[in-house]
């Protein structure tokens with residue numbers, strides 16, 4: 001029997017994943033009157049957008065801000081009146097030292113270190129955008145190394161007294177860790193300096209929040225998607241495409257779920273995260289993806305970031321404080337040891353739309369380790385950490401919530417970054433947006449493509465991009481991967 005006779009359902013397009021990319025794709029297809037089915041592995045839509053109601057507010061375990069005030073997504077959110085007038089602040093407030101003293105992030109000393117980092121990164125962006133050679137960047141130079149070199153040059157020029165120099169070093173180390181969270185990587189020494197400028201934001205980065213949580217965007221986009229088309233708890237196991245299907249069929253793709261449901265379609269839109277693709281691409285695609293695509297999937301980075309959210313009955317801090325940032329500590333023997341993962345916490349920001357919630361960030365090994373610790377225990381340890389750094393007793397939170405993006409087998413991390421390995425392999429996020437195949441059913445005019453994050457010239461790791469890509473699908477004969 002013809003293999004394609006063994007299908008359970010027939011549609012035009014299958015969308016794998018119901019995060020913002022998948023839901024935006026479905027909304028686009030819905031509007032175009034095109035037949036489609038979305039298969040989502042989890043029991044909810046949103047993917048890395050995960051707003052959890054807490055009292056009268058919402059906490060975000062994943063994406064929180066609309067970055068950039070221009071572009072399709074910003075326009076859509078404004079048109080639908082989804083945005084709040086509140087803007088968040090990340091990594092600001094009090095910089096806490098392990099001797100119990102605090103430096104305000106607004107002091108000259110902290111601002112000076114910040115400026116060195118800001119100017120260095122700005123130079124890197126200019127280098128990428130204008131391909132300027134004056135910066136003389138070596139191959140495989142990492143962003144971390146370049147920052148460190150410029151900072152040391154700055155320190156040498158300042159010739160500060162030892163205590164000042166030490167404070168500047170602590171602020172620099174904190175900033176590096178903050179960048180680690182911001183770029184979802186284990187270390188800034190992994191990221192390619194040459195390709196740093198690929199990251200771009202549409203308009204000004206304003207950290208704008210949503211009135212009813214980020215999920216309101218997904219719910220608005222999904223308004224016209226019927227439950228018959230949206231299949232939750234339906235993980236896709238395999239995608240057979242191109243010449244593995246008999247040429248006499250008009251369909252080009254056979255998608256099979258883990259429950260064994262086989263859906264025959266003309267195209268598939270795959271929106272799994274890069275972390276998921278790293279794990280499953282070899283098993284999922286038949287035939288396998290072309291070598292250059294595999295190479296990009298393998299060499300692009302996909303680190304881990306998690307949030308630790310603490311809710312109190314009332315704030316124990318002054319209302320003017322926007323956050324508590326932890327300057328990396330030099331172990332003081334008289335203090336009780338805290339678990340190793342606490343040393344990966346960058347700090348805690350006061351949630352801008354809720355005065356008694358702190359949002360903490362953790363990355364790298366610590367972010368992986370904390371996923372195995374019960375939330376109440378996490379609450380206890382971070383209270384000890386804050387008490388130590390504040391040099392006073394801090395109350396326990398009423399609730400502690402943590403994200404577990406790494407152990408979620410349908411996410412497997414935070415978001416992607418461009419490593420120095422990508423340079424040697426000659427791949428980047430844009431590799432995934434190039435046409436890769438031109439043979440479907442003996443019809444060479446129909447191309448098959450993987451489309452990557454850099455299809456759009458904007459912020460490549462955020463939801464903005466996933467959305468924009470799908471607003472630009474030129475026709476539906478394309479095989480698309482987004483947010484990789």
Ligand SMILES: Cc1cc2nc3c(=O)[nH]c(=O)nc-3n(C[C@H](O)[C@H](O)[C@H](O)COP(=O)(O)OP(=O)(O)OC[C@H]3O[C@@H](n4cnc5c(N)ncnc54)[C@H](O)[C@@H]3O)c2cc1C
Pocket residue numbers: 016017018019020021022039040041042045046047048049061062063064065066067234235236237271272273276305306307403405410411413414415461462463464466482483
């Ligand atoms: C902690 C954190 C904070 C962030 N902060 C921001 C922020 O402030 N602003 C911002 O713009 N971005 C932020 N991001 C990034 C943003 O969340 C993502 O870029 C965006 O949500 C990605 O959307 P997506 O639809 O492309 O992928 P995803 O959200 O990963 O959606 C993919 C979907 O596919 C499903 N799936 C996976 N495998 C299968 C399978 N085999 N079968 C069926 N379904 C499958 C998954 O369950 C998931 O629902 C943050 C991310 C994290 C983790």
